[in-house]
Amino acid sequence: MLQWLSDWFWQERLWFPEGLGWADLQDRDGRVYAKASDLWVTLPIAFAFLVIRQIFERVVATPLASLLGVREKVRLRAAHNPTLESYYCSKSKQPTQSSMESLSKQTGCSVRQVQRWFRRRRNQDRPSLLKKFREASWRFTFYLLAFIAGLAALIDKPWLYDVKEMWQGFPVLTLLPSQYWYYMIELGFYASLLFSVASDVKRKDFKEQIVHHVATIMLISFSWCVNYIRAGTLIMLVHDASDYLLESAKMFNYAGWKNTCNYIFILFAAVFIVTRLVIFPFWIMYCTWVYPVTLYPPFFGYYFFNGLLLVLQCLHIFWAVLILRMAIKFLTNNETVEDERSDRDETDESVEEEEEKEHEEKKMNGPVRNGHPATNNNHHKAE
Known part of the structure; x- marks a missing residue:
């Protein structure tokens, strides 16, 4: 059964134009071609990235955060309450008003105290500023190095300047060592992101990020197997061109360098719009x-490859809307750029106001004794 599925999946009429096949990608006469078996190399590379990331975050990112002045916000911890904790973990982190009232009766706390407890408890679960900074610095480092490496690998290639050169001689395109390592490292990195997604900071576009990672891995793997490598290198370079700017803007935002963050974000938005x-x-x-169908009739691999590109483009449009919304808000209102995908800490401002009112009432009514305000006997004799 497995052999039949493998034979069906790899049949030449699916992945190659008519008259071409796997035999055309056999190494000969000193010419080396990409092979599906090469992709196994990305698994140890992905795990190596996970290890390197842990070392980088401790040895490089943490001291850098201290150097740039990353300061953690003081978060008030929710008091231990088994009833509220059980509800929070098993039912909902955002209870309704009726649930609040029910929990208030069960715990003997006021509704406001229950609201305050859930607000503080949610804040406890949110990732710390240092965690966000370390994650952003790791991605910034990789994307910047990947962009520089990709540019160095493609700077002397004709298809960087004339995209039609991607298909000249397809599929008999010799694999270069620079292309091999560019592919393996990029694919290994995205695989490591997929492995670490459970522990990374979760944002509002979490599902879109998963779709993006899966589509990217499929796209890179497929383009490797059927020797769409020239197109693949261009696609990876275009994506790396703006990502490091976004991550650097996040780093300065977490460090409190608001003006620097804003200027880098505007530069990122411009590069993102142009490239994506x-x-x-x-x-x-x-x-x-358009161009491939002038060389050979369309086939399944042609539609599959372009379908994945279309998925990526839909995600580009989705993120472009978010980026433009933030950029317009900054340019029109001169506000600080905030990542709309991130959950913000819920402040205790309303609670603090309530506490201040209670404090003022206590001051007006005098000290409380046994639950009753003490009588003020300090009357002047003239009164």
Whole structure:
């Protein structure tokens, strides 16, 4: 059964134009071609990235956070309450008003105290500022190095300047060592992100991030197996061009360098729009959709590859809307750029106001004794 599935999946008519097949990608005459078995190398690379990340975050990112002045917000901890904790863990972190009233009766606390407890308890579960900074610094380092490495690997290649060169001689395109390592390292990194997604900071676009990682891994793997490597290297370079700017903006935001964060974010928004909404669809996708059919009839692999690119482009549009919304808010109102995908800490401002009112009432009514205000006997004799 497994052999039948394997034979069906790898049949040549699915992945190659008519008249071409796997035999054309056999190493010969000193020419080396990409092979599906090479992808196993990405698994140890992914685990190596996980180890390197842990070392980097402790040895590099943590001291850097201290150097840049990353300061943790003081979070008030929720008092130990088994009833509220049980409800929080098993039912809901955001109880309704009726649930609040029911919990108030069960615990003997006021509704306001229950609201305060849940607010503080949710804040306890939110990732710390240091955790966010370390994660951003790790991604910034990789994306920057990957972009530099990709640019160095492609700077002398003709398909960087004329995208039609991606398909000249396809699929008999010799694999270069720089392409091999560029692919393996990129694929290994995205695999490591997928492995660590459970422990990473969860944002509002968590599901979109999962779709992006899976689509990227499938796209890189597929383009490797069927020798779409020239197109793959261009796609990876375009994606790496803006990602490191976003991560650096996050780092400065967490450090409290608001102006620096804002300027870098505006630069990131400009690069993102140009690379993801102009270069990617109108140069790269245009060449993968239109030009190949002038060379050979469409086949399943052609539709599959472009379908994955279309998924990525839909995600680009989704993120572009968020980015433009933040950029417009900053430019029109001169506000600080905030990541709309991140959950913000819930402040105790309303609670603090209530406590201040209670404090003022106590001052007005005098000290409390046994639950009753003490009588003020300090009357002047003239009264």
